[in-house]
Amino acid sequence: MFCRVRSMGLSGIEAFPVMVEVDISRGVPEFTLIGLPDAAVRESRDRVRSAIHNAGLHFPVSRILVNLAPADIRKTRPVYDLPILMAILLATGQVEFPQQQYAFVGEISLSGECLPIGGVLPMAMLAKEMGCTTLFVPAGNAQEAAVVEGIRVVPVSSLAALVEQLSGTQPLPVAVPTPFEQVDASYPVDFSEVKGQRFAKRAIEIAAAGGHNLLMIGPPGSGKSMLAKRIPTILPEMTFSEAIETTKIHSVAGMLPHGGSLIRQRPFRAPHHTISPAGLTGGGSIPHPGELSLAHHGVLFLDEFPEFSRQAMEVLRQPLEDGTVTISRAAGRYTYPCSVMLVAAMNPCPCGYYGHPTRKCICQPSAVSRYLAKVSGPMLDRLDLHVEIMPVEFEQLAGEEQAESSAAIRERVNRARQLQYGRLQAMGVEHPVCNARLSPRQTQQLCSLTEPARQLLKSVFDRMGMSARGYDRILKIARTIADLEQSETIDTAHISQAIQYRSLDRKYWERG
Ligand SMILES: Nc1ncnc2c1ncn2[C@@H]1O[C@H](COP(=O)(O)OP(=O)(O)OP(=O)(O)O)[C@@H](O)[C@H]1O
Ligand SMILES: [Mg+2]
Numbered sequence: 001m002f003c004r005v006r007s008m009g010l011s012g013i014e015a016f017p018v019m020v021e022v023d024i025s026r027g028v029p030e031f032t033l034i035g036l037p038d039a040a041v042r043e044s045r046d047r048v049r050s051a052i053h054n055a056g057l058h059f060p061v062s063r064i065l066v067n068l069a070p071a072d073i074r075k076t077r078p079v080y081d082l083p084i085l086m087a088i089l090l091a092t093g094q095v096e097f098p099q100q101q102y103a104f105v106g107e108i109s110l111s112g113e114c115l116p117i118g119g120v121l122p123m124a125m126l127a128k129e130m131g132c133t134t135l136f137v138p139a140g141n142a143q144e145a146a147v148v149e150g151i152r153v154v155p156v157s158s159l160a161a162l163v164e165q166l167s168g169t170q171p172l173p174v175a176v177p178t179p180f181e182q183v184d185a186s187y188p189v190d191f192s193e194v195k196g197q198r199f200a201k202r203a204i205e206i207a208a209a210g211g212h213n214l215l216m217i218g219p220p221g222s223g224k225s226m227l228a229k230r231i232p233t234i235l236p237e238m239t240f241s242e243a244i245e246t247t248k249i250h251s252v253a254g255m256l257p258h259g260g261s262l263i264r265q266r267p268f269r270a271p272h273h274t275i276s277p278a279g280l281t282g283g284g285s286i287p288h289p290g291e292l293s294l295a296h297h298g299v300l301f302l303d304e305f306p307e308f309s310r311q312a313m314e315v316l317r318q319p320l321e322d323g324t325v326t327i328s329r330a331a332g333r334y335t336y337p338c339s340v341m342l343v344a345a346m347n348p349c350p351c352g353y354y355g356h357p358t359r360k361c362i363c364q365p366s367a368v369s370r371y372l373a374k375v376s377g378p379m380l381d382r383l384d385l386h387v388e389i390m391p392v393e394f395e396q397l398a399g400e401e402q403a404e405s406s407a408a409i410r411e412r413v414n415r416a417r418q419l420q421y422g423r424l425q426a427m428g429v430e431h432p433v434c435n436a437r438l439s440p441r442q443t444q445q446l447c448s449l450t451e452p453a454r455q456l457l458k459s460v461f462d463r464m465g466m467s468a469r470g471y472d473r474i475l476k477i478a479r480t481i482a483d484l485e486q487s488e489t490i491d492t493a494h495i496s497q498a499i500q501y502r503s504l505d506r507k508y509w510e511r512g
Contacts, residue, residue, distance in 0.1 A: 001025075001091040006103040007083035008126055009068075009075050010119040012334040013252045013289070015126040019069045020080060022087035027063035033084075035068030038286075040078045047078075047108050048085050055112040055160040060092050076286045079117045082106035082136065085159060095166045101133040106141075112159035116140030118254035121247055124148040134172070136162070142175035143261040144251060147244070149177075178261045180240055185265055187233045191406045193226075195399065196392035200227055203387040203501055205409055208234050209416040210480030211434030212473075213320070213342040213382060215305075217504065218389030219359070220352040224345040227389070228301050231343060232268040233406035235298065236417035241431055242297045245337060249296050253289045267298035273307035277315040282336055287327040292319055293336040305344040306374035313379055316342070320382050323437060339437060344383060348372065348508055355507065357390060372509055384436065384473045386504035416483040435476045435483070447475040453495045460499050464506075474498045 001024045008015045031045045045066075052059040066084055068075050083104040089095045105123055107115040116138045124145035127135045134152040137145045142155035153175040156162045165172055191201060200216065204227060207214040216224045238246070247263045250256050256263075271279065271291045282290035292300060302308060319325040323339040348354040349368040354361040361368070417434065423446060424432035438446065449457065461471060475490075477498040482490045 003087055003091045003099065005083045005087040005090065005099060006127075006130070006132060007080060007105055008103065008123040009073065009079065010077055010122065010252060011073065011332070012287075013119075013122060013248050013336060015119065015122040016073060017126065017130055018075070018080070018083075020083040020087050021067040021069060022084070022091050023065045023067075024060055024088070024091050025063045025065075029061050029063065031064045031066075033066045033068070035066075035071045035075060036073065037068060037075045037080075041068070041075045041080055044078060044081050044084055047081050047110060048088065050110040051081070051085060051108045051112040051159050052088070054110065055158070055163065057089065057094055057159075057163065058092065060088070064088065077117065077119070078107045079105045079119075079123075081108040082114065082138075082156065086136075089163065095163055097166055102136065103127045103130070103132040103134070104136045106136070106138040106156055108159060114138040114156040114158055114162075116258060119248075119252045120145045121147065121244070121251045124151060124153065127151055140258045143178065143259055144247070144256060146175040146177035147180075147247070147262050180243070180262060180264075187230075187406070189230050190233060191230050191409060192403045194223060194230065194403060195401070196396040196403075197223060197227065197389065200387050200389050201404075201409070203385050204231060205234065205413060206477065206480050206484065206501070207341060207343070207385055208236065209413045209435075209484055210420070210476065211339075211341045211436040212384035212477055212480065213436070214344070214385045214387070215380070215383040215504075216343070216345045216387050216389050217348050217508065219356045219391060220347060222389045222391045224389050225303055228270075228303065228343055228345055230406065231299055231301070232266070234410040234413050235266040235268075236410075236414050238264055238266055238297060239421070246297045249289050249293050249336065253294060255294070267295050268301065269295040269299070270301040270303060273302070273304050275308070275312060277309070277311045280312055281315050281319065281325045282327055282334070285329065287329060287334045287336075289336045290325070292316070292325055292338040292340060295340040296337050297339055298341070299343055300340045301343045301345075303345045305346040306371055310374070313374075313376065317378060317382065339433070341436070342383070344375075346375070355388070375509075377509075380505055380509065381467055381469050384477055385501040387501065388504055388507070412484055415486065416480065419483045419486065420480075435480045438476060438479075440472070443472060443475055443479075447479045447490060449475075449478075449490050449495065450492070453478075453490055453492045456492050456495050457499075464503070470502065474502060477501060 005020045007018045007020050009018045086104050120141040121144050125148050128151040136154045136156050139155035139157040145153040154172045155175050243262045269291050280290045280292050319338050325338050326335045349363045349371050351362045353359045354368050421432040478490045478494040481494040481497050
């Protein structure tokens with residue numbers, strides 16, 4: 001007896017079709033699994049055997065050969081338990097279903113329970129592309145799969161329940177997707193709690209609106225970490241396609257909560273400075289997404305920036321520029337997206353008080369230089385906006401004045417972001433990006449300056465010895481500043497503000 005059941009595997013964040021073939025023949029009872037399975041997949045044999053027994057079904061006493069086709073792609077995750085089971089039950093006449101239309105993925109426990117797996121969202125997208133009408137997934141993953149329109153998603157809680165459903169007369173239970181509406185998230189923190197710091201808040205607003213990288217530098221206790229923690233409260237709403245992309249990565253990393261659906265809030269990842277380079281970019285023999293990719297379409301916050309290892313900083317450089325990170329392994333290359341807004345915070349020197357208005361720095365000048373040099377020139381160049389965070393004065397701190405709330409800032413950020421997306425959509429771009437991610441050609445098209453603004457930029461460019469990248473970034477920041485004012489043209493005021501946010505390196509890194 002021979003039969004086939006459709007399933008899927010994962011490579012990076014993309015799914016690929018797998019056909020589970022089962023051949024049951026007479027002979028010495030044995031159970032063989034081929035098709036390049038790794039150890040976790042090979043152990044499927046024992047799980048399948050026990051699950052069938054424990055669900056009160058019949059396990060054939062015959063020669064069973066299971067092949068996971070195509071045989072040249074390594075199968076790495078224990079997602080084939082369910083399709084293997086179904087193929088055996090189908091071949092032995094214990095269940096019946098339309099093989100071409102149904103697809104299965106899921107891990108099974110010894111007791112026959114169906115356990116959640118990673119990567120269900122990309123699998124569901126592929127199942128639909130493959131023309132399947134129905135996808136059976138672990139109940140814990142059903143909400144995630146139901147996001148994909150045009151395919152029925154059946155939640156499977158246990159093998160016994162599934163067999164009963166397939167042989168019964170009742171229609172199969174189908175997961176209903178939760179509608180994609182913007183959640184009005186409430187946060188335990190708010191920008192209104194931060195007194196003063198107008199300049200810094202403005203920089204954060206610009207960064208959030210255009211997706212620009214940001215560096216905050218200042219003495220201890222001046223509020224850098226406090227400001228950074230409040231960034232999620234003003235990030236722009238996610239579009240549906242952004243939410244899908246971010247969810248795919250978290251799904252593959254197995255980080256979606258049980259029963260979770262689409263991620264609707266931009267991620268904010270704040271790894272500790274002891275993180276390894278592989279922890280940032282992704283790693284392991286079958287590479288998992290790293291912090292960079294987990295922050296896709298959101299914020300990667302690196303507090304105490306100079307404390308990160310040299311290698312950790314170096315591996316960030318290319319992905320920050322490209323928006324993707326590629327990991328090479330013997331088995332192939334894996335590419336994960338990582339379009340992130342990097343926010344870095346640091347003290348200006350080991351004691352922390354270099355440049356402080358009232359306290360004296362006790363560091364040797366060479367120690368200050370060494371400390372600052374940990375942030376290399378190329379890295380500094382990638383940090384679009386630089387702000388100095390100086391301690392607020394007593395009057396401000398103790399004052400009654402109520403600062404602006406996150407909700408008010410967020411509204412401006414949202415409007416500015418919509419303007420950016422609308423502009424690209426009008427040009428026929430299918431997946432619009434924020435200003436920080438504009439291609440060189442788009443930058444040229446969309447960031448045209450008035451003549452006085454051009455003159456101003458030219459004079460500053462010559463005077464500051466700006467790099468081509470610096471020039472490009474100033475244009476984009478000025479675009480965002482104009483967007484926040486709902487202005488289509490970029491004028492001198494926008495350019496001069498943008499320049500202000502890129503001149504801090506002169507005070508610290510280029511001390512004469
Ligand atoms: N502008 C402010 N308004 C209100 N409280 C503030 C402000 N700035 C700092 N604080 C208070 O000071 C505390 C310390 O600030 P924070 O931890 O953000 O400093 P930091 O700049 O990150 O310092 P370090 O360099 O030591 O990490 C905050 O938790 C907050 O209670
Ligand atoms: Mg801090």
